[in-house]
Amino acid sequence: MKFAIVSDIHGNIKALEAFIKYIDDKSIEKILNLGDILAGEYPKEVFEKVFSDKRFINIRGNHENKLSAYLYEQYGGEIIRKLNKLELKKIIDINGKNFLMVHSRETSNTDIPLLYNGESLEKFLKDYDDSVDYVLIGHTHLPLMVTSYGEKTIINPGSLGLTIDGYAYFCIGEFTNEEISFNFKKIKV
Template sequence: MKLALFSDIHANLPALEAVLADIDDRKPDAVYCLGDLVGYNVWPNEVIAEIRRRNIPTIAGNYDFGIGRSSDDCGCAYKTDDEKANGKVSIAYTNKTVGDNERVYLRSLPTQIRVNYELAHDADHLWQQQTPVSLLLVHGSPRRVNEYLFEDRGDRSLGRVLEAAQADILCFGHTHKPYYKVVNARGDDETPYFRHAINIGSVGKPKDGDPRAGYVILTIDETAKPGVAGGVSVEFIRVPYDVERAARAVEESELPDVYAQALRLAK
């Protein structure tokens, strides 16, 4: 099973179009979006329309959750007064720009999607229930849509998050910085139980120094089993797109110019 997973488009239509074209070329078995369709750029309605046109299963990001409810709070962890001021402009602009039907759509999105895969093949016990590999898709974390799971989080702590969610494979975004970890959720070397944590990065607002749009191809093969480290492979895909078009769109709008520079520098 080959899955394409993407997140954090943030109203960047050129980046989304480039990623979807690349996904079309790779022909995965399924495609999922992990949220934050809107915010920080000028195409929130167009991004929503493309996701809906393709019937891509999508969960709500923190920005989607706020805009869907006409809130002036996006659930973002801004660190400085300047960031807070710019964020206030962005959410006001997005609330003003998003259409009524698009807002209803954002409000209807689930906060999680769980998919269970029964991959083991046993001809002698064909109709018996197998223990499935549980794939959980969230935006921030299983606990909160706006919780950040950064790469420097300790394996024991991250493992506890996965174990509490009963997720063999947890996929998430929100930090805009991709990474993949296999963690021993029990923290016991004698009886390890491995779980997979995958941050899929960002399509439209990367923060890892690479301005190209990012997404993940996740492959789960028939050897994958709960508690086992193998049977799962993760490919981080980067796709060039017209960054200048997206940056200039910001500069020609009411949005703060700092968001244009962030696209160019991926910070």
């Protein structure tokens, strides 16, 4: 079973469409979206595509907070109602493994994760729920995978829509038998 991990689409419809084509070609069943769906040139179009695709499991990023008033003025209350239903964090089970989805930190979707602020790896790992197997974060736009013995694995897929090198970044998780692997991907947009 394969699933995708994405974050920080930021209204980039071209990147989103390239990503969806990729996952359609690979028959990927779930998309774990870590927030910052909005902003950029096409927030409404990206919003509609993400919320109409049943494979997406979404949480709220900091841009969903910031753009509420603007979106209400531009497009009305339906978008705001759907955004307000998004949780700041979510734990989901995939094949018996618990995945914590947060945009940045459990306590804030705007604060930078501790490792990116120069804190120790130990503090970074302890900043997230100990009962989960995997922590999925976004916000920094930088791909990352950190695993520590006896601890959880933390994954940041990078930014799908806001990169400086012209690529959309994401991660594919795959269960084969009892094993799980993660492969970071980038596609030119």
